[in-house]
Amino acid sequence: MNHAPEQHRHGRALRVGIGGPVGCGKTALVAALCRALRHELSLAVVTNDIYTTEDADFLRREAVLPDDRIVAVRTGCCPHTAIRDDITANLDAVEDLVERHDPELVLVESGGDNLTATFSYGLVDRQIFVLDTAGGDDVPRKGGPGVAGADLLVVNKVDLAPLVGADVDRMAVDAARVREGRPTMLTSVRTAPDVTDVAGWVRGQVALHGAGAGV
Numbered sequence: 001m002n003h004a005p006e007q008h009r010h011g012r013a014l015r016v017g018i019g020g021p022v023g024c025g026k027t028a029l030v031a032a033l034c035r036a037l038r039h040e041l042s043l044a045v046v047t048n049d050i051y052t053t054e055d056a057d058f059l060r061r062e063a064v065l066p067d068d069r070i071v072a073v074r075t076g077c078c079p080h081t082a083i084r085d086d087i088t089a090n091l092d093a094v095e096d097l098v099e100r101h102d103p104e105l106v107l108v109e110s111g112g113d114n115l116t117a118t119f120s121y122g123l124v125d126r127q128i129f130v131l132d133t134a135g136g137d138d139v140p141r142k143g144g145p146g147v148a149g150a151d152l153l154v155v156n157k158v159d160l161a162p163l164v165g166a167d168v169d170r171m172a173v174d175a176a177r178v179r180e181g182r183p184t185m186l187t188s189v190r191t192a193p194d195v196t197d198v199a200g201w202v203r204g205q206v207a208l209h210g211a212g213a214g215v
């Protein structure tokens with residue numbers, strides 16, 4: 001994984017990348033975080049899809065934020081390219097939102113990708129990697145830069161674990177082993193949409209960022 005978040009490089013807005021495999025619940029988590037934090041923080045969102053603006057359209061339909069605080073990037077290429085290698089379109093989108101709204105928090109959702117996808121720390125300050133139980137309970141032990149190195153790992157869809165025969169405890173143990181102390185949180189955005197733990201973690205990161213930046 002490309003490394004160490006250089007603290008406060010981006011000024012007031014904390015930029016948090018949310019990555020993970022196709023369909024694991026990234027957009028659902030973004031929506032839940034917006035609902036949990038929008039009354040206390042100034043927020044904006046960038047979504048990435050390859051060919052459409054599907055995720056931004058969903059967030060607008062759900063009215064999780066005012067429409068002009070949600071910007072869609074159409075990558076037209078492998079999602080990881082747009083968040084790691086050629087980040088220009090995403091940087092432009094973030095900077096446009098920063099200029100128009102001066103937010104305290106910008107969430108950048110990657111297009112769904114594979115286990116090797118990570119964000120450039122030139123684009124985000126922190127990254128959350130999302131897995132889901134339906135993708136297989138062996139995924140955490142397969143490691144990879146997102147699973148092992150993300151600032152926060154979220155294992156979503158714990159409500160589905162009994163239905164797909166996934167052992168959530170095993171996933172948590174394997175994640176702890178590969179993550180060497182970095183946090184992992186278990187969620188069901190479907191059955192517990194207030195995502196209390198993840199929202200608390202994000203809130204803490206915003207506070208740390210703000211304190212260090214002297215704002």
Ligand SMILES: Nc1nc2c(ncn2[C@@H]2O[C@H](COP(=O)(O)OP(=O)(O)OP(=O)(O)O)[C@@H](O)[C@H]2O)c(=O)[nH]1
Binds near residue numbers: 020029160
């Ligand atoms: N049962 C269950 N379904 C969920 C949960 N979280 C999300 N989903 C559903 O899973 C599907 C995919 O969720 P998305 O949020 O679109 O996933 P995504 O990771 O953004 O997908 P891409 O952007 O296409 O990679 C949707 O039908 C969600 O409603 C959960 O915790 N439990």
Ligand SMILES: [Mg+2]
Binds near residue numbers: 026027055
């Ligand atoms: Mg999505």
